[in-house]
Amino acid sequence: MALSLRQKNDAPRSRYIVGFILSAVAVALCPISMWLIDSEVIAGGDTRWLTATLTLGIGALVLYLVIQFKARFADPLILPLVLALNSIGLAMIYRIDLTTSAQAGASQVMWTGVAMAAAAIVLLFLKDHRALRRVTYISLAVSLFLLLLPLIPGLGLEINGARIWISIAGRTFQPGEIAKITLAIFFAGYLSTHRDLILLAGKRVGPFRLPRFKDLAPMFIAWLLSIGVLVFQRDLGSAILFFGLFMAMIFLATGQVTWLVLGFLFVAAGGFLAYNFISHVYYRISSWVHAFDPDVYNQVVGGSGQIVQGVFGLASGGLFGRGWGNGRPDLVSYSNSDMIIASLGEELGLIGLGALLMMYMLLVSRGFRASLGVRDAFGKLLAAGLSAVMVVQLFVVIGGVTRLIPLTGLTTPFMSAGGSSLLANWVIVALLIAISHSARAPQLVDTFEPEESSDTIDLDSYENDGATSVISRITDHNNADHQGGAVRE
Structure with a gap:
């Protein structure tokens, strides 16, 4: 018996040099885009471009060094892709600040630095992603605690009818963004442990095997959690995101269509009740179905003006866009957060928006590749779940902006203004990097x-x-x- 070294997907050192160069190019997208947006403002002494570039550059360098020392076999493309998306997002927020009353650029740059520091801390102290499996049920408790925080009087804050924020020292934070990570950890831990029981237990009816009632407990928890968010916090987007996360993970764990059918039945039942008994959901669906009705368009509460202006903005962008700084994001409310996709589509066009979606696709594919490469079931499900949550979030955001589905108010990962979203998504990136390191690292095996x-x-x-x-x-x-x-x- 001898020990031999087997290296999986061991890339030559040149690939990591290429990764560093790509990261530098991604950071450079921020000042270049800001210069193209309004060179006269920058020439006049505006230093916001310098602050944003330094924050991104220093953060990228720190993360690159941490990865080289703690996760040097990680996928070298994840970091450059995220940096590119974050850079373009900062540039677009800067552009919107120039023409609207919104002043989110400075806050977004600050949160970018905090989020990148949080990602570095996760990589430094998380020696093995499998350690998270030991906190499976603690993660569920933390998730429930985070989702209850906005309901506490004096701490929770209601904005635009949704009570999903808390206010601390004058700054707002959305605990639900962190809850999507802890829920992914819980679902990954539970499903990796109980997968065989879910698959094999229960009665077979024709070609389908019906799960036992107690095996349905996680689905009931996820469904009740989503309904609770919808009823008490009046946030349709988070409810869809949480339940979509669970549905994606249980399908990935079992591969059975039965669970998808049950999930859609739960969604149909919950959606019917919400539409008839929750005014917030009723207005969302009404403004989606009757968007071009003048009465609905001019409606003060739940009107469709935001949706229609976003669609017209995308249409005016055409194939090639109107160019940086030539659009009218000031005509769309929340153009730097909920509707930033419409703002980008107007100025970059279908080709530019397609390129951004291609970067998201590449990022998600690297996450799924890490899921396929890692050996333990928990790591597989966690990486796949974290990748799936980005897919679900993008689908909900872009589907709402293009009127494919009702607009829900979710943020676009790494691009929309919002510190809690940026922080949560950078932590997700750190976890994917850690898992990809485990998947690609050399292994000692018995021969x-x-x-x-x-x-x-x-x-x-x-x-x-x-x-x-x-x-x-x-x-x-x-x-x-x-x-x-x-x-x-």
């Missing part, structure tokens, strides 16, 4: 090397045995003389 001795195994004697029998006999033989098994670096 069987028969020697010419009296106790050498004659493999020919097992040629008629099954594979399981051969492996078990070799293992039994080795365990008699050697200690240990596969060792991971």
